[in-house]
Amino acid sequence: MILNLDGKDFEWVPHQLIVAGYTGRNQDAVKKHVEELKKIGVPAPPNIPMIYHVSENLITTNNKISVVKRESSGEAEIVLANVNKKWYIGLGSDHTDRILESTSVQKSKQICCKPISRCFWSLDSVALNLDEYYIKSWVIDHGKKMLYQEGYLDNLLKPETLINLLSNRGFSLNNIMIFGGTLPIKGGKFIFGDRFVAVLENSSNDKKIELDYQINFLADDEPTE
Numbered sequence: 001m002i003l004n005l006d007g008k009d010f011e012w013v014p015h016q017l018i019v020a021g022y023t024g025r026n027q028d029a030v031k032k033h034v035e036e037l038k039k040i041g042v043p044a045p046p047n048i049p050m051i052y053h054v055s056e057n058l059i060t061t062n063n064k065i066s067v068v069k070r071e072s073s074g075e076a077e078i079v080l081a082n083v084n085k086k087w088y089i090g091l092g093s094d095h096t097d098r099i100l101e102s103t104s105v106q107k108s109k110q111i112c113c114k115p116i117s118r119c120f121w122s123l124d125s126v127a128l129n130l131d132e133y134y135i136k137s138w139v140i141d142h143g144k145k146m147l148y149q150e151g152y153l154d155n156l157l158k159p160e161t162l163i164n165l166l167s168n169r170g171f172s173l174n175n176i177m178i179f180g181g182t183l184p185i186k187g188g189k190f191i192f193g194d195r196f197v198a199v200l201e202n203s204s205n206d207k208k209i210e211l212d213y214q215i216n217f218l219a220d221d222e223p224t225e
Contacts, residue, residue, distance in 0.1 A: 001061055003081070004119045005088055012083050014056045015175040018166060019094055019109050021050040023157045023181025033184075041102040049157065049181070051169060052106045058114045059177060065113040066216040071098045072112060073190050075182035076137035076149050076198035076211070079116050080123070080159055082176050089159065090120035091135070091200040091209045094179050098190050114179065115196075115213045123159060126207070130159070133202045135183060141193030148191055149198075151183040 002009050022045055024030040030048055038044050074093035081088045093115045101108035126133065131154035139148045157165075162180055167173060185191075194215050201208040 001059065002118065003061075003083070003088075003090075005083065006120075006122050006125070010083065012081070013175070014059060014081070014177045016172075017054050017056040017059055017114065017177050017179075018171065019052040019054055019114075019179040020157075020162055020165075020181045021045065021052060021105070022048045023162065025155060025157055043102075043105060045105070049162075049165065050105075051166065051171075052109055054106070054110045054114075056177065058110070058112070060113045060115055061118050062113075062115070063212060064214040064216055065095060065115060066218050067095070067097070067112060068218050069099070069220055070192045070217060071190075072096060072215070073098060073139065073148075073192055074115075074137065074196035074198070074213075076135045076200075077182045078135070078153065078156070078159070078180040078200065079120075080162070080178040080180060081120060082173050085174065087123040087159070087163070088120040089123045089126065089130075090117045091198060091211045092116040092179055093137075093196055093198060093211060093213070094182060095196070095215075098192075115211060116177075117209045117211050119209045121207070121209070127159075129202070132204065133200060133207075135198065135200050137196065137198040139191040139193040140195035140197060141191070144193075145197075146191055146193070147186055148196075149183045149185055155183060156181050
């Protein structure tokens with residue numbers, strides 16, 4: 001794939017993909033959230049934070065993905081990429097099948113493509129004030145744009161914490177891509193649509209990364225009765 005790293009195009013092949021979950025910086029609040037999810041049928045993770053190892057072939061910079069049925073949605077997240085032993089940060093969406101999620105979180109993530117931005121910044125260039133950056137996402141359905149997520153990165157574990165966590169759990173970090181966990185959704189309910197838009201930005205400067213992709217619904221050849 002071709003990424004734009006600090007303004008320069010670079011061809012890169014990721015060796016593995018990790019999707020981190022339950023990565024709120026306030027881990028006590030995360031554990032409380034897990035208990036709430038259990039009540040609506042989402043299985044509790046064996047570890048917090050949780051690390052989901054999924055196929056790197058899911059990563060895409062295309063502006064369209066295909067899913068079966070409407071009950072899937074994106075999750076805007078920072079994305080960390082280790083390119084030739086240097087860390088970069090971009091924006092991605094952990095698109096997830098919400099029906100399958102009630103049975104297996106990992107399978108619900110493995111079944112959907114993971115759209116990412118082409119634009120990445122060197123992590124060193126933003127590390128000092130990264131907590132001042134925020135993420136917003138919107139779901140668009142038949143032209144109606146609805147705010148879906150909103151929050152600053154100080155709500156999430158710092159990149160170095162995630163990187164150290166993976167290293168301590170025995171993962172090789174060479175040419176790895178990490179989805180860093182997501183912010184709560186507005187109103188606490190999933191919204192499904194045909195387009196997902198997200199932005200990572202800092203209001204005090206001009207730095208901004210955007211993500212925008214269409215969601216194509218495949219025909220369901222195995223309808224339930």
